[in-house]
Amino acid sequence: xxxxxxxxxxxxxxxxxxxxxxxxxxxxxxxxxxxxxxxxxxxxxxxxxxxxxxxxxxxxxxxxxxx
Numbered sequence: 001x002x003x004x005x006x007x008x009x010x011x012x013x014x015x016x017x018x019x020x021x022x023x024x025x026x027x028x029x030x031x032x033x034x035x036x037x038x039x040x041x042x043x044x045x046x047x048x049x050x051x052x053x054x055x056x057x058x059x060x061x062x063x064x065x066x067x
Contacts (some may be wrong), residue, residue: 001033006030007060007067016042030067039067 010030011019031042031053040053041061059066 002063003065004060004063006062007065010067011030011042016044019044030057 007017007030010032010052012032012034016029026039028043031040032038033053034038039057040054041055042053043054058061
């Protein structure tokens with residue numbers, strides 16, 4: 001199954017921290033937690049206080065590909 005634009009980029013927490021320092025935009029992405037080998041939707045909103053993992057997932061919510 002082909003990857004969609006949303007699940008083509010899966011970030012780890014270190015990469016997200018670098019992006020969050022540079023950008024102030026609101027965005028959602030898929031994050032891989034290497035510590036417990038899970039995937040989740042990460043929502044960045046304004047600053048780090050409001051940004052967090054919001055939902056653990058096993059499939060891409062856009063195309064349905066298994067993660």
